[in-house]
Amino acid sequence: QVQLQESGPGLVRPSETLSLTCAVSDNSISSPYYWAWIRQSPGKGLEWIAIIYYSGTTYYSPSLKSRGTISFDMSKKHISLRLTSVTATDTALYYCARGRGPVFDSWGQGTLVTVSS
């Protein structure tokens, strides 16, 4: 059973760049899986924000307005998300998830990000 562990700064100032990392416990990062970042804003539901396939193909939610970059580092077994020009609306619990298709059967516990000055 793969384990996914997200990590991030906790607190980010408005207009700065948010960087998150998801550590993958096994070698599935080099297998045909989709890897996604999904977030949950306070009191709201789940929102998909970015996805990367093992081939390197990426897709983003239009809601990011081109502020996001998802990538992976196979040698480190990490999935990363970089989000520029953050605002209070980016405050959320950020989850990393894995799926064979864009259906996610493995999730991390999430990392909380607060955007505040």
Next chain:
Amino acid sequence: EIVLTQSPATLSVSPGERATLSCRASQSVSINVAWYQHKPGQAPRLLISGASTRATGLPARFSGSGSGTDFTLTISSVQSEDFAVYYCQQYNDWPPLTFGGGTKVEIK
């Protein structure tokens, strides 16, 4: 973007009762719908994919049905561990992948 509307927002049931959760898509998504269970402080859990295929190890009391625009998740006899928020997700026409707003199943 395909919008998923879940109803009801909150469902109050007693243990042992049947729970029926609805997910309606703004346009046809074939059978490309998944359901997740989410408890506070925990990672979401995949329950159903392909509208009706149960995830490995999922108790048989959970079942999914539907196609096109209307989908249902049924818990035949709600157990104490089933009280949670349930989300549907479509993956027929993406990006973007979209989730419904969720249904909270609470103890009556």
